[in-house]
Amino acid sequence: MQIGKGVEWTAHICTILAILPPGKGLSVDALAEFFEIPGAYLSKQMQLLRRHGVVESVRGKGGGYRLARGVEEITLLDIVSAIEGPMPVFRCTEIRQNGPCGLKRKDCLHPCEVASAFASAEQIYRDALQAQTLASIMQQATANSGPEHLLDIAEWVQQQTA
Amino acid sequence: MQIGKGVEWTAHICTILAILPPGKGLSVDALAEFFEIPGAYLSKQMQLLRRHGVVESVRGKGGGYRLARGVEEITLLDIVSAIEGPMPVFRCTEIRQNGPCGLKRKDCLHPCEVASAFASAEQIYRDALQAQTLASIMQQATANSGPEHLLDIAEWVQQQTA
DNA sequence: CCTTAATCGGATATCCAATATCCGGATAAA
DNA sequence: TTTATCCGGATATTGGATATCCGATTAAGG
Numbered sequence: 001m002q003i004g005k006g007v008e009w010t011a012h013i014c015t016i017l018a019i020l021p022p023g024k025g026l027s028v029d030a031l032a033e034f035f036e037i038p039g040a041y042l043s044k045q046m047q048l049l050r051r052h053g054v055v056e057s058v059r060g061k062g063g064g065y066r067l068a069r070g071v072e073e074i075t076l077l078d079i080v081s082a083i084e085g086p087m088p089v090f091r092c093t094e095i096r097q098n099g100p101c102g103l104k105r106k107d108c109l110h111p112c113e114v115a116s117a118f119a120s121a122e123q124i125y126r127d128a129l130q131a132q133t134l135a136s137i138m139q140q141a142t143a144n145s146g147p148e149h150l151l152d153i154a155e156w157v158q159q160q161t162a
Numbered sequence: 163m164q165i166g167k168g169v170e171w172t173a174h175i176c177t178i179l180a181i182l183p184p185g186k187g188l189s190v191d192a193l194a195e196f197f198e199i200p201g202a203y204l205s206k207q208m209q210l211l212r213r214h215g216v217v218e219s220v221r222g223k224g225g226g227y228r229l230a231r232g233v234e235e236i237t238l239l240d241i242v243s244a245i246e247g248p249m250p251v252f253r254c255t256e257i258r259q260n261g262p263c264g265l266k267r268k269d270c271l272h273p274c275e276v277a278s279a280f281a282s283a284e285q286i287y288r289d290a291l292q293a294q295t296l297a298s299i300m301q302q303a304t305a306n307s308g309p310e311h312l313l314d315i316a317e318w319v320q321q322q323t324a
Numbered sequence: 325c326c327t328t329a330a331t332c333g334g335a336t337a338t339c340c341a342a343t344a345t346c347c348g349g350a351t352a353a354a
Numbered sequence: 355t356t357t358a359t360c361c362g363g364a365t366a367t368t369g370g371a372t373a374t375c376c377g378a379t380t381a382a383g384g
Contacts, residue, residue: 001163001164001166001209001246001247001249001251002163002253002359002371003163003243003251003252003253003276003280003370004163004370004372005255006371006372007252008252008254008255008257008276008277009257011276012257012258012276014268014313015276021275025330025331027329027331028330028331029329029330033261033262034261034262034263035176035257035260035261036257036260036261036264036346037260038372038373038374040373040374040375041371041372041373041374042172043331043332044333044372044373045329046331047332047333048285050331050332057330057331057332058330058380058381059329059330059331059332059379059380059381060329060330060379060380060381060382061328061329061330061381061382061383062329062330062379062382062383063329063330063331063380063381063382064331065331066329070307072288073346074336076279076280076283076339080163084163087163089163089164089165090165090169090348091164091165091167091168091170093170094168094300095171095174095197095198095199096174098196098197098198098249099195099196099197099198100195100196100318101196101311101314101315101318102198103307103311107308107311109306110306110307113172113299113300113302113303113306114170114174114299115170115176115295116302117298117299118165118238118294118304120290120294121238121273121287121290121291121293121294122287124286124287124290125283125284125286125287125290126256128180128282128283128286128287129283131283132279132280132282132283134292134358137275137276137279138275140275140279141275142257144271144272145265145272146269149263149265152262152263153263156262156263161356164342164370166341166342166343167342167343169343188344189358189359189360190359190360190362191359200343200344200345202344202345202346203342203343203344203345205361206343206344206362207360208360209361210358212360213345219359219360219361219363220351220359221351221352221358221359221360221362222350222352222353222357222358222359222360223351223352223353223356223357223359224352224353224354224358224359225351225352225353225357225358225359225360226359227358227360241329259333259341322365
């Protein structure tokens, strides 16, 4: 039960896309080099982000990816559900219907109590992920990181979009 | 990012072990038949539960598994961490140290902000799972289920331990 | 119009963890 | 001694995560 690398990658990437000059974009190749991650695979993850409305893409020469909305309106939940899929992480296989004491299907009026307990915990998890906005993460980052590092990144971004 | 079947299996199994007469146990084979699940694999999951102190085992003829403590003191978190391992579900690969603007290792005084945000959400998830006790799940189940079904199960249990 | 740079999506390959089986050893009851 | 059971290592199988490649499409610029 582990979250895939795509989530880590795209979460970091969103923090870079967030400091782009308005109207500009960054290519998958540039982003892959920035984090030293495989570009072809990253491309797939970015397509998922796009289909879920987290980022926008511009095709053709000079194109690339940029955020589809403001950093206050993008949360970790958006990224996780885009990359990992809709989150019911606990898969109920209805084993209560199995075996010598199995319930008949028509007797299952209420949802399985074990599944309900997990669903309840997962809803709390989703809420917690939704409370983590890209804005709050970047605020932490700027507070923790030295100004030289931020300048390094700003310079690299400018170089790519020039 | 899905939870393994072992968690669903053992969660249901704990609700059965909970209604055992004191001092009795149920064998893996009996439990596997009760839920129509593969016994050899279930055996592995039960061993994990035992190593983490959720259940106790009695070896030899007439042996089997039983709960190691009361239903109030067993939570979904106990079961999930026993079966799935320690829960940091988000794997931080420190990609902030990669690429042209990568941080030097000694400059990483603070933990990665993306990882921290996930860690914070996961702690809330753990708390939510810990709040779900076996007792509360079984209370739901007895409230929702017809008394015939409960009798069916009680009868089967008695038959196994006879 | 042509070249170049970029995303899009389908097909495919690889790797690893989840799933599943088997067996020999230890243990205890009858 | 036989039988039933857990224990743990070795091993197979399966499926999802990871990764690559390529043809199609789109757009900028000469």
